[in-house]
Amino acid sequence: MDEKENIKERNEICSRTLKTGSRTYFFDARETRAGDYYLTITESKKIFSESGEITYKKHKIYLYKEDFSKFQSILDDMIRFIINEKGREVISERHQKDFKNHTFNQEIKEIHKKPLEKKNITNINFEDI
Numbered sequence: 063m064d065e066k067e068n069i070k071e072r073n074e075i076c077s078r079t080l081k082t083g084s085r086t087y088f089f090d091a092r093e094t095r096a097g098d099y100y101l102t103i104t105e106s107k108k109i110f111s112e113s114g115e116i117t118y119k120k121h122k123i124y125l126y127k128e129d130f131s132k133f134q135s136i137l138d139d140m141i142r143f144i145i146n147e148k149g150r151e152v153i154s155e156r157h158q159k160d161f162k163n164h165t166f167n168q169e170i171k172e173i174h175k176k177p178l179e180k181k182n183i184t185n186i187n188f189e190d191i
Contacts, residue, residue: 075099084108101125 076091088104103123110116125133 098127100127101130 073092074090075093078089080087080089084107086106088102088106090102090104091099092102093099101124103125105121107119108116109119
């Protein structure tokens with residue numbers, strides 16, 4: 063085992079994954095050089111390009127033990143606030159199983175409602191050229 067593999071193996075202590083639609087969250091307990099642990103939280107979002115190619119956009123948070131208590135307190139407060147204000151039901155239509163992009167569908171309907179423009183077309187006989 064080379065040095066990079068040894069460091070990687072030592073650094074990865076415990077991992078959990080949460081998959082939610084186009085996003086995946088990774089919670090990883092890692093080890094510092096001094097032998098202490100810290101937490102990384104990574105959000106990975108699947109992005110589809112116009113050509114259909116799939117890429118992933120990632121954001122990572124490093125959370126150290128000295129910040130756990132304050133972080134957890136604020137996170138708990140924010141979760142309670144949101145639940146108290148808006149309840150547990152997801153109200154974003156994008157999260158509904160039967161979601162249809164109404165804006166796109168409306169644009170298609172508008173296009174089909176418009177009468178086709180008639181253009182002046184001149185018949186050309188190739189024998190005339």
